[in-house]
Amino acid sequence: MNEYWLIQILGFLLSIAASYLIFKLWPRSGKMGINTNTVHCPCCGTKAPMFRIPKNLKQLLWGGWSCQKCGCEFDKYGNKLDDRT
Numbered sequence: 001m002n003e004y005w006l007i008q009i010l011g012f013l014l015s016i017a018a019s020y021l022i023f024k025l026w027p028r029s030g031k032m033g034i035n036t037n038t039v040h041c042p043c044c045g046t047k048a049p050m051f052r053i054p055k056n057l058k059q060l061l062w063g064g065w066s067c068q069k070c071g072c073e074f075d076k077y078g079n080k081l082d083d084r085t
């Protein structure tokens with residue numbers, strides 16, 4: 001009876017540890033990365049909006065913004081994108 005209780009607690013702790021590890025080890029760069037920092041436009045310094053409306057498929061898939069002020073395109077890390085590629 002007590003063992004069952006112990007297993008439940010252990011399972012609970014393990015799931016917390018697993019989520020913590022996934023969060024810690026998740027890449028902070030690259031296309032699948034998550035950037036939790038505030039992003040500013042590399043051209044004019046305007047703060048990117050927290051909620052974005054994707055302008056094209058690329059932005060929908062990988063994130064990124066088009067600056068409302070100067071129209072500069074940049075990714076979720078604030079790196080300027082070159083559309084000629």
Ligand SMILES: [Zn+2]
Pocket residue numbers: 041042043044045046067068069070071072
């Ligand atoms: Zn800008």
